[in-house]
Amino acid sequence: xxxxxxxxxxxxxxxxxxxxxxxxxxxxxxxxxxxxxxxxxxxxxxxxxxxxxxxxxxxxxxxxxxxxxxxxxxxxxxxxxxxxxxxxxxxxxxxxxxxxxxxxxxxxxxxxxxxxxxxxxxxxxxxxxxxxxxxxxxxxxxxxxxxxxxxxxxxxxxxxxxxxxxxxxxxxxxxxxxxxxxxxxxxxxxxxxxxxxxxxxxxxxxxxxxx
Numbered sequence: 001x002x003x004x005x006x007x008x009x010x011x012x013x014x015x016x017x018x019x020x021x022x023x024x025x026x027x028x029x030x031x032x033x034x035x036x037x038x039x040x041x042x043x044x045x046x047x048x049x050x051x052x053x054x055x056x057x058x059x060x061x062x063x064x065x066x067x068x069x070x071x072x073x074x075x076x077x078x079x080x081x082x083x084x085x086x087x088x089x090x091x092x093x094x095x096x097x098x099x100x101x102x103x104x105x106x107x108x109x110x111x112x113x114x115x116x117x118x119x120x121x122x123x124x125x126x127x128x129x130x131x132x133x134x135x136x137x138x139x140x141x142x143x144x145x146x147x148x149x150x151x152x153x154x155x156x157x158x159x160x161x162x163x164x165x166x167x168x169x170x171x172x173x174x175x176x177x178x179x180x181x182x183x184x185x186x187x188x189x190x191x192x193x194x195x196x197x198x199x200x201x202x203x204x205x206x207x208x209x210x211x
Contacts, residue, residue, distance in 0.1 A: 008075045016115050033079055071115055074203070
């Protein structure tokens, strides 16, 4: 099947429908660009990694297979999100967060027809049912986590996913409970702001790789 003329949005929809060829087309079309941008932004941190291309492909595949499903028409916005994901893999706790992402996908799976439409024009005419709205909110939260820094993401997952107390988190991180509580309180509005940005179809995070 020749998918060369298909848009990013069309390929994403086909992939979410189970079309492996669409996934391969997305990778072929975007990996080289993402790799180049990652090298430019994080060159000093990549010197230890001889096979940057393998790292980028692994991170992108992991995200597209186990992250929340989404559709965005803009190739620029799609690439921006992928670069952000790869940056997170390189800069902190990527193995830990990868495991959590898979656990969320397995233990609290989103409905198979739950796909985030991140284009503002599409979202403005969507009127989801209550059940669909709940699924959308869960998917938005999971996607917004991809934009957080490693500390904010870890605190929110330890507290809200693992259900740990502030003293338990502090013991694990070597931080006083009051400091954990303050950092967690700062992380929540950051997450909420990113959710609202995604809800409005603003895929590029402030200061993200897509700028």
